[in-house]
Amino acid sequence: MSAAAALRLSPEDNVVVCRRPVLKGERVEVDGHVLIVADDVGLGHKLALVPLAIGDKVLKYGMPIGSMTQAALPGSWVHMHNMKSDYMPAHLRDAQGDRA
Amino acid sequence: MTGAMQPGASWQGWLRPDGRKGIRDGILVVYLVECAHHVARRIVEAADDARVQLIGFPGCYPNDYALAMMKALTTHPNVGGVVLVSLGCESFNREALAAALTEAGRPHETVVIQRAGGTRAAIAAGGAAVARVRADADAQAVRVPMGLGDLVVGTICGGSDGTSGITANPAVGRAFDALVDAGATCIFEETSELIGCEAHMHRRATSPAVGAAIVAAVEHAERYCRAMGxxxxxxxxxxxGLSSQEEKSAGAYAKSGNRPISGVLVPAQIPAGPGLYLLDVVPPGDPKFGFPNIVDNAEIGELMASGAHVTLFTTGRGSVVGSAIAPVIKVCANPETFARMHEDMDVDAGRILDGAATLDDVTAEIVALIQRTAAGAETKSEALGHREFVLTYKATGPAGPSCLAA
Structure with missing residues (x-):
C-alpha cells in the first residue's frame, strides 16, 4: 500500500488520523514528521503529531475538537483517556466485549 | 458500477396533484395508535407486496407535531395511496389526516377497529381497503419525465467513526454540491451534531437572517443537549476513534458540501425552492418530550416529511436500516466495515483511504446511484426488506426562514 499510514487533514492540525490500524513501535511518516507509534491504534483513531500539553486545544480539520487532559508525546494515541470535549461530556458503555 | 446515467438524463416519475413528482408509488398502511399496530402489520403482511408499507404513531395523547408529520408523510410524492387504521378511541385526529389526504388528491380509506368488529374483521376490511386504494392509485397514476432538478435529497449519518469525516461525509458533500448545481434541493440536519460548526455555517448563509437562524438553531441545540445530559x-x-461531540460534528458537517445555505427548515416544512437547507431537528423551548430524535429513523422520517425522495446515509460502524416511503442509500465510510457488511452497503467510500478511489470517483458513483434509484432500482436496504419507521412525540414551534431563500 503506497498511501501513508496516517493523514493530516489540515495544515494547522496537531493530530493525524490513521488510515489503517497501526502497531506500537511502527514508524509513520506524515507531512514531514516522523512518528514512532506509542500504542496500538485502530483505523480512524488519532495520533499526536507534536508534543501536546494539558489544556492544549486538539486541532483536526483545522478546527478545535477538544482539549488535552493529559500530556501526550508525538506518536501517542489521542482519545478520551487524554482529551475531552470543550462542549459536553460523552457517555460510554462499560463493557466492549464485541471488540475481541 | 454500471449503467451510470449522464447528467441531465431523466426517468419516469409519478406526478402528484400538488405538482411534486415521486420516485416510488407506495401504498401506506398507517396505525394511528399502538393499539392498532398489530392489525395494521397484519394488513401489510397479508398484502405481500413490497409497495405496501407500514408506518404509524404509537401515542394515545394528541400531538401537533405528530399530526403535521403524518400529513406530510402520507402526502409525500412517493406515496400513491393510504389506508388509515384507527382503534377508535385514541386522540389522533384521523378526520384531519383524512381531510389532508382528500385535499392532496390521494386515494385513502380509514378502518376503525372498534367499528369493524375487532381484530379479525379489521384485518379483513383493511386488506380490502388496500386492494381498492392500490387500484385507485394505479388508475389515476400520471407518469412524467423527472430529472435531478426535481429531486429532494436528504442526508444523515449513523454509526459514525473516525473514517466518516474523511471519506463518506465529504463524498456526500461533493454530491450535494453537484445536485444543488443541477437544480436539486438538498437537506442536511442533525443540528445537535453541528455544535462547533455554527460560525462556518453562518458564513455560508444566503442572507443575514438565514445566518442568524443557523447560529440560533445550533446554540439552542447545545442548550437542549446540555439539559438532556x-x-x-x-x-x-x-x-x-471519535473523541468528542465537536469532532463528530466537524466530520458530520462535511456532508453539507460547500454551497450557500438557503434556509433553515423545521420538520415537515417543505423547502421554498431548490438549494441547500439545514433541517433544525431540535424542538423549541426546554426539553419537553425527551431527546430531539431518539434514533436515526426518526431523523429520516423528518427528512421525508420535508420532502426528501431519497436519503444518503453515511455510516462508519455499519448501520443496516432503510426506511418506509423513501429509499435509503448507504454510503459506507470504513473499509473494514464494508468488508464485513458489504451486502448492506450501496457505496464503498472507504476505498478513498487506501488510494483505490478518489473523492471525486465516489462522488460520481453516489450521483449515478441516486439517478438509478430514482429510476426504480432497489437500494441494498430496499432489497433486504428494510422499511423502518419511527415517529414519537415532539414539541413544535414557528417555521424557519426558508421563505428567505434566494
Missing amino acids: YGSFAPGNAEG
Whole structure:
C-alpha cells in the first residue's frame, strides 16, 4: 500500500488520523514528521503529531475538537483517556466485549 | 458500477396533484395508535407486496407535531395511496389526516377497529381497503419525465467513526454540491451534531437572517443537549476513534458540501425552492418530550416529511436500516466495515483511504446511484426488506426562514 499510514487533514492540525490500524513501535511518516507509534491504534483513531500539553486545544480539520487532559508525546494515541470535549461530556458503555 | 446515467438524463416519475413528482408509488398502511399496530402489520403482511408499507404513531395523547408529520408523510410524492387504521378511541385526529389526504388528491380509506368488529374483521376490511386504494392509485397514476432538478435529497449519518469525516461525509458533500448545481434541493440536519460548526455555517448563509437562524438553531441545540445530559455522541463513535461531540460534528458537517445555505427548515416544512437547507431537528423551548430524535429513523422520517425522495446515509460502524416511503442509500465510510457488511452497503467510500478511489470517483458513483434509484432500482436496504419507521412525540414551534431563500 503506497498511501501513508496516517493523514493530516489540515495544515494547522496537531493530530493525524490513521488510515489503517497501526502497531506500537511502527514508524509513520506524515507531512514531514516522523512518528514512532506509542500504542496500538485502530483505523480512524488519532495520533499526536507534536508534543501536546494539558489544556492544549486538539486541532483536526483545522478546527478545535477538544482539549488535552493529559500530556501526550508525538506518536501517542489521542482519545478520551487524554482529551475531552470543550462542549459536553460523552457517555460510554462499560463493557466492549464485541471488540475481541 | 454500471449503467451510470449522464447528467441531465431523466426517468419516469409519478406526478402528484400538488405538482411534486415521486420516485416510488407506495401504498401506506398507517396505525394511528399502538393499539392498532398489530392489525395494521397484519394488513401489510397479508398484502405481500413490497409497495405496501407500514408506518404509524404509537401515542394515545394528541400531538401537533405528530399530526403535521403524518400529513406530510402520507402526502409525500412517493406515496400513491393510504389506508388509515384507527382503534377508535385514541386522540389522533384521523378526520384531519383524512381531510389532508382528500385535499392532496390521494386515494385513502380509514378502518376503525372498534367499528369493524375487532381484530379479525379489521384485518379483513383493511386488506380490502388496500386492494381498492392500490387500484385507485394505479388508475389515476400520471407518469412524467423527472430529472435531478426535481429531486429532494436528504442526508444523515449513523454509526459514525473516525473514517466518516474523511471519506463518506465529504463524498456526500461533493454530491450535494453537484445536485444543488443541477437544480436539486438538498437537506442536511442533525443540528445537535453541528455544535462547533455554527460560525462556518453562518458564513455560508444566503442572507443575514438565514445566518442568524443557523447560529440560533445550533446554540439552542447545545442548550437542549446540555439539559438532556447527552449530545449525540454514542459509545460506538468513541470505539471508532471519535473523541468528542465537536469532532463528530466537524466530520458530520462535511456532508453539507460547500454551497450557500438557503434556509433553515423545521420538520415537515417543505423547502421554498431548490438549494441547500439545514433541517433544525431540535424542538423549541426546554426539553419537553425527551431527546430531539431518539434514533436515526426518526431523523429520516423528518427528512421525508420535508420532502426528501431519497436519503444518503453515511455510516462508519455499519448501520443496516432503510426506511418506509423513501429509499435509503448507504454510503459506507470504513473499509473494514464494508468488508464485513458489504451486502448492506450501496457505496464503498472507504476505498478513498487506501488510494483505490478518489473523492471525486465516489462522488460520481453516489450521483449515478441516486439517478438509478430514482429510476426504480432497489437500494441494498430496499432489497433486504428494510422499511423502518419511527415517529414519537415532539414539541413544535414557528417555521424557519426558508421563505428567505434566494
